[in-house]
Every structure is written in C-alpha cells, then in structure tokens.
Amino acid sequence: MIRPYAARRERALPWRDPLEVLQAIGARDGMLGLFSGTGGRVMIAADPDAVRQIDEDTAAVTALLDDPAWAEGAVQLLAYDGGARPATGPRPSVWPDLMAARYPAWLVFETAPRTLTAIGRGEDAGAAEHALDQAVGWTQAGRPQLAVEGPLSPRFDAEGDEAGYRAAVADVVARIAAGELFQANIARAWTGELKPGADPLDVFLRLVSDSPAPYAAFWRLGERALVSNSPELFLTLEPGGRVETRPIKGTRPRRADPALDQAEAEALRASAKDRAENLMIVDLMRNDLSRVCAPASVQVDSLFQLESYANVHHLVSTVSGRLSPGQGVGEVMAATFPPGSITGAPKHQAMKVIAGHEPPRGAWCGSLLLREGAGTLTASVLIRTLAFEQRKGRWHWRTQAGAGIVADSDPAAESDEVLSKISAIERALTEA
DSSP states (O other), rough: OOOOOOOEEEEEEOOOOHHHHHHHHTSTTEEEEESSSSSEEEEEEEOOSEEEEOOOOOHHHHHHOOOOOGEEEEEEEHHHHHHHHHOOSSSOOOSSEEEEEEOOOEEEETTTTTEEEEEEEEHHHHHHHHHHHHHHHHHHHHOOOOOOOOOOOOOOSSSHHHHHHHHHHHHHHHHHTTTSSEEEEEEEEEEEEOOTTTHHHHHHHHHHHHHHOOOEEEEEETTEEEEEEEEEEEEEEEEETEEEEOOOOEEOOOOOHHHHHHHHHHHHHOOOHHHHHHHHHHHHHHHHHTTBBBOOOOOOOOOOEEESSSEEEEEEEEEEEEEEEOOOOHHHHHHOOOOOOEESSHHHHHOOOOOOOOOOTTTTEEEEEEEEEOOEEEEOOOOOOEEEETTEEEEEEEEEEEEETTTTOOOHHHHHHHHHHHHHHHHHHHHH
16 A cells, blocks of 8 residues: 655756657666657656556556545556456456556656756655655766667568458448447557567657657556557546547548648548548547536537648547546546547447457557646547567567548548558658
8 A cells, every 4th residue: 555645856957858868767667758749848757666557457447546646646557448348348358457657756858948857756755855866867877778770670560451451441331321330440450579679669769759749658667568659638637627638530641742731631621521520529528528527517629620740630629528526537537438539439339349340459549647646637548559568588569550430431541541540650660
C-alpha cells in the first residue's frame, strides 16, 4: 500500500535538448518520455517508486484509477481488450489490462520558451529533495548514445493480406446494410523484431524527429515497451470537473506537391462520408460522457476541424461536459473506454464485430493516462503505436492501423487509408 505524495520541490535548470537527455538516460528502469508535438511540452521521468499490473479485474482497475496515491506523478496504460471484454467475452490476453507506474522525479521542458524545470515529489520534504536531486542528475548524464543506423527491423510482416482486409471491410458494410450497426473500426496488423543492438527508443527517436505528434510517448517497463506517435486526445479532466474529448474521424494522405496537398485537405473538409463518420462518433462520445456528467452539461464545442500531420490530414471534433458529484477518473474511464473513435457505433456491437475480424489488439487503441494531480487527467488514444516485448534478448514488435467503416465505405479506399496511416511507422522501422 503506497501513500500519496505530501511534498514537492522544484528547481529551474539551464536548457538542455530533451531528445539528448532522453538518449542519455533512455535505458533506465521505467524510462518515460512524453512529447507534446513540435514546440510543446516534453516530460521525462525514470526510476518509478511504485509499479502495478492488473489483468482481468475490472474492479481493481477502477480502484487504482481512483486511488489518491496514483493521482500525481503517475502514468497508467489501459489496454483495449480489457475495456472491450464486456462485449467480446474472454479472449487471450496479449497485454495487461492495466500497467501503472508512479514517478517521484521529473524533468519538464517547455520547448517554445526553452525552459527546463526539475520536479521532486515525496512523502516528506527529505524524500522530495532526494527526488529533485535525482532529476537534476539526469541533465548531467554523459553524451547521448549514437543512434543506430540503417533499417531497425529486417522485416515488416503483415499478419493478413490486403485481400483479407478488403473482405473484412465488405463484411462490415454488409452488416451495416442489414441494420446490425452503423460503423466499426477495422484494423490490419504488422509484426517483426528489431535487429541486434537496436532498441525501441531508436524507433521512437526516428518518429519524433520526423514529426512529433501531440501525444507522442515512449515508455519502457520491464520487458515491455511502448512507442506512440499519437495525434489523438481521448480525454482531459481539469480541476473543477470539466472533461473534454476530441475524437478523430476522417483521413486523407499528405502530398508532397502543395497544390495536391491542399486539394486533399479540401476534399476531406467537403466529404459527406467523412463528416458523417465523424458525427457518429461525436454522438457516441456525447452519450458516453452523459453517463458521468451533470445533466445538460455535455455539449459539442467544435465539429469537423481540419488538423494536418506529417503523413495525413484528419477531421477532429470536440465534446465537453462537467462531471457529476462523486465521479472520479475510474468512473469516467469505465463509462467511456475504449474510445469510440476506434470502436464504432453502437459501441458494444462494434466491438463484437471487431473481435470477429481481429485477434486481441493489446496496447494498440488503448489509452495512456498522465496523472499530474488530483482532479486532473490527460489520456491519449494509442493509435500510431507499437507494442514491444523482449524475448531472448530481442525486441519483438507489433503495430496496427485501422479505418472507420460506414455504409458507403469502399474496401479499396479504406485499405489505402490504412496504408497511409502506417507509412510513418514502416519508414521508421525499415528505412535507413
């Protein structure tokens, strides 16, 4: 049983490049790096003072999320399959339902003003000072390790072929026509292993050096590691109870030619199919939030906003509400997880259909939760994400990409969308 932190210390430090610091200390136990896009905030932590893993125990997951001792200086990863289990029934577990670690020492980089702050937390002032000194020491680490050159993974193997994926899309379209559901997100998966000497951190560094997404994350915990370059926010919770979600639905590829790229963006804005797909998930998230929010507080703040990233354009909408008294993080996640944007509508039936076409998803399309204090939460959707497991000294990886299938989906177009979404990860793994 751990107790909440009772003391906190801070110290301003000379600026350091966060990527250099991450490279220098990246092999430490529990290494964590959170990158908020280009010019945003970067947070680095290591050496957790508490670690938990929970599998197939929903009540225990909710209890940990609501535990005040895990509300500050902590990260928690919810795997997709744990949230989908009420719909899918028992399935083989490929990732724990919940992984959690709490960190007393942090470095916080604000890249636009180029400020760096070390933070130490502890059960008393002495412990907080010790954690602060530990964080300061990370900035004085030796020179970063040289990046691994050449392809990081000799193989990028699809678990199923393109024809099989198109058949799955066609099946979902037929189910929609029969009135079984309105939308389901169907994914493909790829697997492989890193070459000797390569590390998941090398993959993360390539992805964020190319184009860091707003919710990029690297996390190493024991023999598992997570690399995510996600553009999608699942939920934020602010002191006072305001909760917000920003589902992504609607995708077009980026083009090298500016005129063609603009044409792709305009086509996405004008697409009735993509707007309908987005609106379905907006309605689903309104329904999910209404289960834990005060009556009439749930509202749509924006619809169909264009956001552009290195490889794709997206349509993004924003829904917010205010929590009812007595509702905490555990209750919010129980009401809303897995995210509607990567399941479909109705959510319960969509998850059944997904399970009929895909093996367990694991960490992919789960959520990574940052806990910075009581009454606060930032949770991403783990798309553009690789899950790693170390076996016999080699890092084995699995990654997925999916598309929202609706009544007028074209299997070939949906397959092309999936390939656009996975392209940055494929390049990071297989190109020099």
